[in-house]
Amino acid sequence: MAIKKVLLEKDHVEGIRYYETYRREGGYRSVEKAFKMSPADIVEEVKKSGLRGRGGAGFPTGMKWSFIAKPEGVPRHLVCNADESEPGTFKDRYLMEFIPHLLIEGLIVSSYALGSNTTYIYIRGEYAWIVDILEQAIAEAKNNGWLGKNIVGSGFDCEIYVQRGAGAYICGEETALIESLEGKRGNPRIKPPFPAVKGVWERPTVVNNVETLAAVVPIINMGGEEYAKIGVGRSTGTKLISACGNINNPGVYEIDMTISVEEFIFSDEYCGGIPNGKRLKACIPGGSSVPILPANLLLKTAKGEQRMMNYESLSDGGFATGTMMGSGGFIVFDEDQCVVRHTLTLARFYRHESCGQCSPCREGTGWMEKILKNIEYGKGKMSDIDLLWDIQSKIEGNTICPLGDAAAWPVAAAIRHFRDEFEWHVLNPDEAQTRNFGLAHYADELAVTA
C-alpha cells in the first residue's frame, strides 16, 4: 500500500537541497499562508493536527506551544533540537542533509507562531558538514526575503542561527541544551521553572525536535484537520523511522502509522527482511532508551494482536510486554546477535554520557557497565543478574533528568525478556566467548521468519 508522504515526498528531486528547486517544487508556500493567519490561529492548526513531539517523548506540540509565557517586553525564543544522539537515530540528519529548506520553512512558520525573532538550531557537533548545508540554506532563504527584517512584507522579523554542540548526548535533553546554548556544561536543570517560562537567558523558550518543526509545513499547507486524517487514533501524521542493524535496506523511511511492524521489517518497500537467510531475534524499535523486545512480542502483542508502528500499539502491554515509539530509531537483531553484549554497549554509552549531577545515575551507570562486562566476558555470577536488576530499579525515577530512566530501561528489558541468555553466559563462560546463545524461544510461533 502506497502511503502518503508529507516530509520526504520530494527527497529524490534533483537539486531539492537548493532554494531554486525547493521553491519551484512548492516550497515556502506555508510561510505565505501563515502570514495571512494570526499566530494564535497557527497554534490552533497545530493543535488540531494532533502532532506529537518527534524527539522521543511524544508530547502534543500545539499544547506545548500554548504554554509559552508572554511577559511584556521579554523576547521569546524557539530552539530547534538537532542534537540527535540517541543510538539508532539518524532521521533528523537525513532531513537536514537532503531537504534543509523544509526545516528552515518550518522554523519560520513556527517562529512566527511563537513570536521568536531570533531562533536557534542546536546541532550535534559531529554533524559539522550539515552545519554548512544549513547555513547555506539560511543564506539562500535570507537572500530571497524569507528571513531578516519584515519578511515578505509581513512586518515579522526573524533570524535563524546554527549553534554547534561538541559531543554530549545529554545536550539533547532540553534544559541541558539550553545550558549548552548559554555556553556552559550540559547539566540539566531542575524543573520547574519550565523552559516555556524561563529558558535560554531566563526568557520563555520552546525546544522542539527537527522533525516536529518540519511537520509544521504540511500541517499549515493542508490544514490541521487534513493532517490528522493521516495515521490512526492519537498517532496522527507520518513518522520518520531510521532503520538499522541486521536488515537488508537500512535507511530512513517515512511511514504513516497504520502499517504493522511485520510489514515494516519484511516488506521490500522498507527494511527488506533479514540478510543471509537469518531469522529475526529481537528489536529495539524506538532508539536505545526504549525496551528491547524478543521477536515474538515484537510482531504480536501479548493479546495476540498484530503490533503496529504507532505510539499506542508499540507501548501496548506497558513495559511488561511492550515498548515505545521513542525517537524512531529502529534497531534489528538477527539470530547471531548477543543481547548481553549489545546491552553492555548501551550501558557503556549511558555511563559515558551521564552528566554526573545525580548519584543514582552517575554511580548506577558505572556499576551496570561493570557488572555487564563481567557477565559478557565470562566472569559473572548468577547473583550479578539480580544485582543488575536491583541497580536499574534504583535509578529509575530518582534523578533530575530522564537520562537515568533511559539508562535503566534497556537493562531492565534485556533481563526481563532475555534472562536465560544472561544465565547461559554465567553458566558457560568459555563458550559465551565464541558462540552466541542464539534464538532460544524468542522467535517461537513465528510464521514469517522462515
Place this chain on the structure above:
Amino acid sequence: MVKFSEEKLKEVSELISHYPEGKQKSALLPLLHIAQEEFGNWLDVPVMDYVAELLNIEPIEVYEVATFYSMYNLKPVGKYMFEVCQTGPCMLRGSDDIIAYIEEKLGIKPGETTPDGMFTLKTVECLGACGYAPMMQLGKHYREHLTKEKVDRLIEECRTNANSLN
C-alpha cells in the same frame, strides 16, 4: 603567541553578534571549535585562556566547558584522528572487527597515537550513522560502510595527503 588572524577575529565577532548583548558567553562552544582547528587540533591552556579573554569571561568557565564535551581534545592528537563508533547498532554490523583491524594495522590501541604523530585511534559513541555502519568520523566528514579494504585505502589516502602537504 596565541592569537587569531584578522579573518578569524571577524568570524568571532560575527558569532558573538548571534546572541543578546552581554550574553557573549554563548559563543563559547563555537569559539572552542575554531580555536581547536586553528591551534593544532587540541586545546592547550594558553589557547583556552585566550578564548576566555576574547569572551571576557573567567578562564575557569572555559576549562569547565572544555573538559565536559568529548569533541575537545585536551591533549595533542595525531594529524588524522580515526573516531570509530563502537555503540550497539554499529556493533551489530561488525564495528568490533573494524576497530581490531585498525589497531592491528596501526599498532595502537584506542586513545593512542602512532609514534610518527600521524594517526590517533579513538572509539566513540553513536554518531548518528547507524544505518551506514560500521563507520568513523575523520575530520569534518563521516566514512561509512567501512570494510577492511576501505580502511586500508583510507590509511593510504591520509599518508598521501600528508606527504603532499609537506
